[in-house]
Structure formats: C-alpha cells, structure tokens
Amino acid sequence: MTMAQTKSPLGTVATLASGLLFGFGLAWSTMIRPESVLAFLTFDDLGLLFVLGCAVGVNLLAYQLVPRLWSRPLLGTAFQPRPFELDRSALLGGVLFGVGWGLCGVCPGPALAGLGAGNLDLLIALAGIFAGALLHGLWAGRQAQAAA
Amino acid sequence: MSVTLFPNGIAHYAVGGTLMGLGVALLYVTTGRPGGVSTFFSSSWSWLMRGPFFRQASFLDSRNWRLVYTLGLMLGGGLYLLAGMSVEASHIPAWKLAVGGVLIGFGARLGGGCTSGHGICGMASLSAPSLVMVITFLGTGIVTASLLKWLGV
Numbered sequence: 001m002t003m004a005q006t007k008s009p010l011g012t013v014a015t016l017a018s019g020l021l022f023g024f025g026l027a028w029s030t031m032i033r034p035e036s037v038l039a040f041l042t043f044d045d046l047g048l049l050f051v052l053g054c055a056v057g058v059n060l061l062a063y064q065l066v067p068r069l070w071s072r073p074l075l076g077t078a079f080q081p082r083p084f085e086l087d088r089s090a091l092l093g094g095v096l097f098g099v100g101w102g103l104c105g106v107c108p109g110p111a112l113a114g115l116g117a118g119n120l121d122l123l124i125a126l127a128g129i130f131a132g133a134l135l136h137g138l139w140a141g142r143q144a145q146a147a148a
Numbered sequence: 149m150s151v152t153l154f155p156n157g158i159a160h161y162a163v164g165g166t167l168m169g170l171g172v173a174l175l176y177v178t179t180g181r182p183g184g185v186s187t188f189f190s191s192s193w194s195w196l197m198r199g200p201f202f203r204q205a206s207f208l209d210s211r212n213w214r215l216v217y218t219l220g221l222m223l224g225g226g227l228y229l230l231a232g233m234s235v236e237a238s239h240i241p242a243w244k245l246a247v248g249g250v251l252i253g254f255g256a257r258l259g260g261g262c263t264s265g266h267g268i269c270g271m272a273s274l275s276a277p278s279l280v281m282v283i284t285f286l287g288t289g290i291v292t293a294s295l296l297k298w299l300g301v
C-alpha cells in the first residue's frame with residue numbers, strides 16, 4: 001500500500017508541496033527563529049498559541065471531516081492512523097524533548113525550515129537531532145534484543 | 149494586558165499557523181499520511197544502519213516520502229527568503245543547539261512524535277495520549293526555558 005503511494009509521481013509532488021507550505025508557514029510565523037519559541041516558553045510573547053491553534057484548527061477539519069466525506073485520500077489508498085501508545089517511556093521521551101526544546105528553542109520542523117531560510121547554525125541542532133535519533137534506535141534495538 | 153502578552157501582534161502568527169496547517173492538511177487529504185516531522189530522523193538511518201530496529205518496515209516504507217517532505221520543508225524556508233521576506237538573525241550558543249538537538253532527537257523518537265506529530269496531527273485526531281504528550285513537553289519546555297532565563301544562562 002505504502003509502496004504504491006511512494007511510487008506515484010503525483011503523490012510525490014503533493015508531498016513536496018505539503019512540506020513547502022508547512023515550511024513557508026513556519027517561516028512566516030517566525031517559529032524558525034529559536035528566539036520566538038523561547039519567548040513563548042518564558043511567557044514574553046504568547047504568539048505560539050495562535051500558530052498552534054490555527055494549525056490545529058485547519059487540521060481538525062481535515063482529520064475529522066474529510067475521512068467522513070471521502071472513502072480514501074485523493075492520491076492514496078487509505079487515511080493512515082498515527083500509531084502511538086502512551087506509556088512511561090513515551091512520557092520520559094516527552095520530558096526529554098521538552099527539556100531540549102526549552103534549552104535551544106528548536107524543534108524538528110523549524111530546524112529544517114530555518115536551515116532552508118539560511119540559518120546555518122541550525123546545522124548543529126540538526127546534527128544533534130540525527131545523533132539523538134541514532135542513540136534512540138541503538139538503545140531501542142538493544143532493549144528489544146534483551147527482551148527476546 | 150493583551151498588548152504585553154503579544155508584543156509583536158498576532159497577525160503573522162495566525163497567518164503562518166494557518167499556512168502550516170494547510171500544508172499538513174494537504175498531505176493528509178492527498179496521500180492520507182499524518183505529517184509528523186521527527187520520524188524522518190529515524191527512518192533516514194535505515195539507509196546506513198543494519199540493525200533490526202532501523203530496518204523495520206515502517207521506516208523502509210516511509211523513508212522516501214519523508215525525505216521528500218523534509219526537502220519541501222527546507223524549500224519552504226528558502227522560498228520565504230527568496231520572496232524577499234526578512235529573517236532576523238538568531239544568536240543561540242552552539243552548545244545549546246548541540247545538547248538541545250540530541251535531547252530533542254532522542255526525546256521525540258522515544259516519545260513517538262514532536263510538536264508536529266503530537267501537536268498538530270495528534271491533536272487534530274483528538275488523540276488523548278497525544279494531548280498528554282503535548283502538555284508534558286510544553287511543561288518541561290516552559291520550566292527549562294524559564295529556569296535558564298532566570299539564571300541568565
């Protein structure tokens with residue numbers, strides 16, 4: 001299913017356009033500047049609430065309404081669920097993510113869009129994110145092995 | 149009161165957030181994919197790493213579109229710059245970006261998502277577990293940033 005979707009050229013164009021709109025919006029909202037995010041986390045400028053509120057509002061319509069109106073997405077075979085199970089390790093992940101976010105004001109989307117907008121310092125953050133994801137994968141792989 | 153809570157106004161926040169939302173919504177209505185960003189940082193390791201964790205089907209099946217989506221995000225930032233909009237310079241110390249980056253990468257993957265996955269897609273799916281995650285990282289983010297500001301670090 002997913003393989004067929006990745007091979008559709010139109011699907012690839014739509015995916016690229018989606019990322020582009022998302023990244024452009026991140027830049028427009030100034031969320032690509034870590035200082036804007038930190039200003040929210042220290043209550044100096046609560047603008048991030050509007051950013052998140054508007055983004056969630058649009059997607060409430062997309063996620064709640066569209067699957068009821070259409071049996072499948074325009075270019076795909078099915079609306080895919082977001083698999084997630086809340087447990088203690090996921091909560092620990094949320095805690096660590098928040099500490100990192102509060103330390104530098106960066107999260108994955110704005111790091112990528114901000115790099116595109118010319119902030120080369122974000123390469124350091126992106127290298128850190130890649131390293132953190134690698135460490136997580138090595139650790140998770142070892143956990144799975146120990147459990148088997 | 150509202151003046152001090154929003155010293156830079158709210159227009160660009162509302163417009164930017166709506167555009168972001170339209171991007172994530174476009175991905176969902178065209179391909180059916182939830183547009184979380186952080187999985188890209190795990191699924192891309194599947195091109196290099198051979199362990200079973202990195203070779204899981206969900207990474208192999210999604211790594212191509214996630215790479216395209218990521219390129220789109222970077223292009224979106226670039227387009228903003230090309231459109232002649234100004235981007236204020238940023239001055240975050242390198243050590244904060246490096247240490248913060250590792251915590252963000254590890255935490256987002258352990259936590260099953262970041263501000264886009266849990267924050268936008270999860271909340272739009274009315275997922276209570278995602279809401280718990282958002283409250284968790286908002287909480288530790290606020291505590292960390294406020295503590296550092298108070299300490300003057």
